[in-house]
Amino acid sequence: MVKAAKGLRAVALLEATKGVLSLIVGLGIHTLAGKDLKHACEQLLTHLHLNPASHLPGIFLHAAESLGNINLTLIAVGALLYSCIRFIEAYGLWHSMVWTEWFALVSGGIYLPFEAYEVVVHHNWLSIATLAVNLLIVGYMAWLLRRKPALALAHERNK
Known part of the structure; x- marks a missing residue:
């Protein structure tokens, strides 16, 4: 962790x-x-x-x-x-408040279509970098939140 x-x-x-x-x-x-x-x-x-x-x-x-x-x-x-x-x-x-992890996932996900549009329309390094960083953050939050139930279950088994 x-x-x-x-x-x-x-x-x-x-x-x-x-x-x-x-x-x-x-x-x-x-x-x-x-x-x-x-x-x-x-x-x-x-x-x-x-x-x-x-x-x-x-x-x-x-x-x-x-x-x-x-x-x-x-x-x-x-x-x-x-x-x-x-x-x-x-x-x-x-x-490490879980609700802010969900908030980061949702708020980052909302921007993805707009950032993808910017990459397609303007195709410059700034728009590409912005999309890449946001994809990394949204992907990381999704991965982290997906792991939480498994980690909680493993913790319970170890008690």
């Missing part, structure tokens, strides 16, 4: 990292709410030495213009909720 604990802790660290990143993004978006988002984006592009009139920075600026303050607040709240869920999942996995 030591291997299982190490695997769960590795997944817990990944989930905690996702929670931290989501929290940083949510706080960053929250600080932008109520400000002139287009101006902030123009300053960022200038700082990065990108031409706002070129194609990709232009798309970025157009997206910034279309977002209102209400949308930014909702996105920030969503990021905060997502980070809370990831932190709870990380805590539960770290402490």
Whole structure:
């Protein structure tokens, strides 16, 4: 069971990292709410030495213009909720709580069709790596949960 604990802790660290990143993004978006988002984006592009009139920075600026303050607040709240869920999942996995193992299996499984679609449509290394890592986690959780009844039965026989 030591291997299982190490695997769960590795997944817990990944989930905690996702929670931290989501929290940083949510706080960053929250600080932008109520400000002139287009101006902030123009300053960022200038700082990065990108031409706002070129194609990709232009798309970025157009997206910034279309977002209102209400949308930014909702996105920030969503990021905060997502980070809370990831932190709870990380805590539960770290402490080998069975319900979080099921949660990791189901929540990871929900993303698989979307990630597979991204691989088919965009076919880049990031989408392939994301799908591979998620397949590993979902497969590991399924394997671990499948072993639990057999381990419990073996433990009972040894008493």
